[in-house]
Amino acid sequence: EIVLTQSAGTLSLSPGERATLSCRASQSVSSGYLAWYQHKPGQAPRLLIYGASSRATGIPDRFSGSASGTDFTLSISRLEPEDFGVYYCQLFGTSPPMYTFGQGTKLEIK
Amino acid sequence: QVQLQESGPGLVEPSETLSLTCAVSGYSVSSGYYWGWIRQTPGRGLEWIGSMYHSGSTNYNPSLKSRVTMSVDTSKNQFSLKLNSVTASDTAVYYCARHSYYGSGSFQDYWGQGTLVTVSS
Numbered sequence: 001e002i003v004l005t006q007s008a009g010t011l012s013l014s015p016g017e018r019a020t021l022s023c024r025a026s027q028s029v030s031s032g033y034l035a036w037y038q039h040k041p042g043q044a045p046r047l048l049i050y051g052a053s054s055r056a057t058g059i060p061d062r063f064s065g066s067a068s069g070t071d072f073t074l075s076i077s078r079l080e081p082e083d084f085g086v087y088y089c090q091l092f093g094t095s096p097p098m099y100t101f102g103q104g105t106k107l108e109i110k
Numbered sequence: 111q112v113q114l115q116e117s118g119p120g121l122v123e124p125s126e127t128l129s130l131t132c133a134v135s136g137y138s139v140s141s142g143y144y145w146g147w148i149r150q151t152p153g154r155g156l157e158w159i160g161s162m163y164h165s166g167s168t169n170y171n172p173s174l175k176s177r178v179t180m181s182v183d184t185s186k187n188q189f190s191l192k193l194n195s196v197t198a199s200d201t202a203v204y205y206c207a208r209h210s211y212y213g214s215g216s217f218q219d220y221w222g223q224g225t226l227v228t229v230s231s
Contacts, residue, residue, distance in 0.1 A: 035217040044114075044221035045205070051215055088156060092216045097169040099148075099158035099216075 002026050004089050004102035012108040019076040021105045023089035031067035033092040036074045039104075040085040048087075049074060076107075084109045112136040114206050114222035122200075122229050128193040132206030132222060133186075140164045140184040144209035147180070147191045148218070149202035157202075159191065161209045196229045203227075 003026040013019055023034070031052035039045040047056040049065035052072060062077040076083055089102040118130035132145070139145055146161025146169075160170035162180045170178050179192040193200060203226050207218035 030214075032213060032215045035215075037218075042223070044223045045207075045218075046221075047217055047219050050212065050217045056219065090156075090217065094214065096172065097161075097216070098171065099218075101156035101158070103155045 002029060002091060002093065002100055004091055004100055006087075006089060006102040006105045008105045010106040010108060012110055013079055014110040015079050015081055017079050019074075019079055019083070019107060021074040021076075021087050021107070023072040023074070023102050025070040025072070025091060028070060029091055031072070033094075034065075034067065034072050035090045035092070036065055037088045037090060038083075038085045039088065045088070079109060081109050083107060112208060112220040114208065114220055116204060116206050116222045116225040118204075118225060118227070120226055120228060122196055122227060123231050124197055124229055125195055128191070128196050128200060128227055128229070130191045130204055130206075130225065130227070131188055132190070133188045134208075135187070137208070138184075139182055139187055139189060144169070144211070144216075145182065145189045146207060146209050146218075148205045148207055148221075150205070150224070151199075151202040153199075159193075159204075162189065198229050201227065201229045 005024045007022045034052040036049040037045045052067040053065045086104045091100045113135045115133045122128045144161040147159040162168040182189040203224040205224045206222045208220040210219045
């Protein structure tokens with residue numbers, strides 16, 4: 001079973017700063033199967049990135065994703081106050097079809 | 111705009127069956143996509159439960175497979191989850207979500223807001 005580890009529990013940053021969130025897979029995976037979500041209290045989770053680097057519909061271009069081996073990164077170039085929330089990475093596995101989530105990184109806006 | 115809304119009892123007794131329904135608006139469940147469930151607990155974070163196609167094809171989390179049943183009601187444009195023999199560890203916020211596939215990858219592009227289910231006597 002592949003485990004996703006999000007290294008930071010909480011990030012506290014100021015508006016305008018750059019946020020870098022990390023997600024590491026316990027073994028080699030296809031980057032095409034990695035997605036990122038934003039989740040705010042009381043709201044539905046929101047898809048941000050799929051295929052490691054493709055932005056979902058309506059997602060601002062300040063959000064970007066990248067992959068290097070088993071390491072995946074979500075970057076937010078210029079933080080806005082509304083970017084607070086918990087960010088999860090997710091991996092899709094095919095044998096059998098299965099989804100695994102990281103434990104989440106809480107992004108606090110100072 | 112696709113919208114999903116979960117409904118069902120907020121309290122279930124241990125050993126009983128948890129039953130939830132997800133009403134879909136803005137898209138017909140019989141037009142395509144997989145439809146499924148994900149839950150969130152403080153201890154285990156987000157956990158995928160399973161998904162199904164309107165034709166009846168299902169995929170379940172192996173760790174829950176023996177207790178899970180999903181169904182789709184195309185006439186009401188909704189789908190359902192049943193989880194039997196529940197224990198306190200099944201207490202969670204349950205989300206329904208549309209599962210989208212692209213190439214060989216997949217993700218959930220629309221989610222409900224979630225419903226809290228507590229297992230307790």
